Amino acid sequence: MGILEVKNVSKSFGGLKALRDVNLSVAEHSVHAIIGPNGAGKSTLLNVLVGKLVPDTGSVMFDGQSLLGRKPYEINQMGISRVFQTPEIFGDLTVIENVMIPCFAKRDGVFRMHAFETVENEAEIVAQAEAALADVGMLERRDMHAAALSRGDKRRLELAMCLVQEPRLLLLDEPTAGMARADTNRTIELLRQIHAKRDITMVIIEHDMHVVFSLAQRITVLAQGAPLVEDTPENIKGHPKVREAYLGE
Ligand code: ADP
Ligand code: MG
Numbered sequence: 001m002g003i004l005e006v007k008n009v010s011k012s013f014g015g016l017k018a019l020r021d022v023n024l025s026v027a028e029h030s031v032h033a034i035i036g037p038n039g040a041g042k043s044t045l046l047n048v049l050v051g052k053l054v055p056d057t058g059s060v061m062f063d064g065q066s067l068l069g070r071k072p073y074e075i076n077q078m079g080i081s082r083v084f085q086t087p088e089i090f091g092d093l094t095v096i097e098n099v100m101i102p103c104f105a106k107r108d109g110v111f112r113m114h115a116f117e118t119v120e121n122e123a124e125i126v127a128q129a130e131a132a133l134a135d136v137g138m139l140e141r142r143d144m145h146a147a148a149l150s151r152g153d154k155r156r157l158e159l160a161m162c163l164v165q166e167p168r169l170l171l172l173d174e175p176t177a178g179m180a181r182a183d184t185n186r187t188i189e190l191l192r193q194i195h196a197k198r199d200i201t202m203v204i205i206e207h208d209m210h211v212v213f214s215l216a217q218r219i220t221v222l223a224q225g226a227p228l229v230e231d232t233p234e235n236i237k238g239h240p241k242v243r244e245a246y247l248g249e
Contacts, residue, residue: 001064003028003201004049004169009058011044018044019055020225026169026218031195031202033212036222042205045222046171049203050082051075062169081167083158083175091147095138098146099129099160132164135194137186152183156190163194172204176211188214213237 006024010017019041026032034042047053048060051072060067067075089098103125133139136156141149146157155175162170175191176184188211195202195215206212212219212233219236221228228241236242 002026003063004203005059005061006045006049007059007061009045009048009055009060011041011048011053011055017225019048022058022222022225022227024220024227024230026201026203028201029199030217031191031204031215033204033206033216033219034222035206035209035212035219036228039224040222041225042222043173044225046082046173046203046205049075049171050080076165079166079168080171081162081165081169082171083155083162083173089146089154089157089161091145093146094142095144095146095149095157096126096129096133096142098157099132099164100125102161102165103128105165128164129160132160135163135197136160136190152179152187155179156187159190159194163198166198167200169201169203172202172206174206174208175204176206176208184208184211187211191215 002025004024004026006022009019009022011019022041022045024034024045034045036042044053048055049067051067051070051074054068062075062078062080065078067078070078090101093101100122130139130142133142136159138153138156138160141153146154149157159175172191176187179187191202192215194200202215204212204215216233218230219233220230221236221242229236229239231239
C-alpha cells in the first residue's frame with residue numbers, strides 16, 4: 001500500500017473525459033513523477049488530490065483515509081501541501097513573513113494574513129520559518145520584500161511556505177517552469193536535499209525530462225486522461241509507447 005492510492009478515478013468536463021480510470025500508487029518517501037503531453041489530465045489529477053475537484057467515480061486514499069468529500073483546507077491539514085505552477089505569495093510582505101503565515105495557520109487552524117503583526121517575537125515560529133527558508137537556500141533574503149524577488153526565488157519561497165507546514169506529501173506542479181537551466185539545476189538540487197533530509201513524499205508534475213529523470217524513482221505517464229505506463233526512469237526512457245505518445249514519434 002502506498003501513502004497515496006488513487007483507484008479508477010474518472011472526471012469529465014461536459015463531454016470531455018479529462019481523467020479515465022486513473023490508478024496511481026505512490027510509495028511513502030518516494031519521488032513520483034507524473035508526465036504526459038498537454039491536456040493529458042495532469043493538473044486535473046492534482047486538483048482532485050487537493051480537493052479542488054471532485055471526481056465522478058473512483059477513490060483517493062491518503063495514508064488509509066479517503067480524501068473524497070473533504071475540503072482543500074482539510075486535506076491540507078491531513079498533511080498534503082501543494083506548490084502551484086504560478087507562485088501564490090504576498091508581495092507586500094517580507095520573505096520571512098510569507099513563511100510565517102502558514103505556520104500560524106497550522107498552529108491556530110485559521111488563516112490570518114496579519115497574524116505576525118500582533119504577536120511579537122514568536123521565537124518558535126520564526127525558527128521554523130528560518131529553517132524552511134534555509135532548506136530552499138533563501139535565508140539571506142529573509143527581510144526582502146517578496147515582490148522584489150526573482151521569479152525563481154518566488155517559486156522557492158512558495159516551496160518554503162509549503163515545507164514549513166511539514167507536509168507528509170508534497171505536490172509540485174511544474175516546479176521549474178519558466179526557470180533558466182542554472183536555476184532549474186539549483187531547484188533540482190534543493191529538492192533532492194529536502195527529500196533526503198525531511199520525512200516527505202513528493203509527487204512532481206513536470207514537463208522537463210531533465211528534472212524528471214534527475215529526481216523521480218517512479219514515473220507515471222498520462223495520455224488522454226489515462227495512465228499509459230508506470231515504471232522506473234530507466235524503463236520509461238526507452239519505452240516505445242511513451243516515445244510515441246509523449247515524444248510524438
Ligand atoms: P494537463 O495539465 O495535463 O495539461 P489538464 O488536466 O489541465 O491537462 O486538462 C485535461 C483536459 O481537460 C484538457 O482537455 C482541458 O482542456 C480540460 N479541462 C481542464 N480543466 C477544465 C475545466 N475546468 N473545464 C473544462 N475543461 C477542462
Ligand atoms: Mg497542467
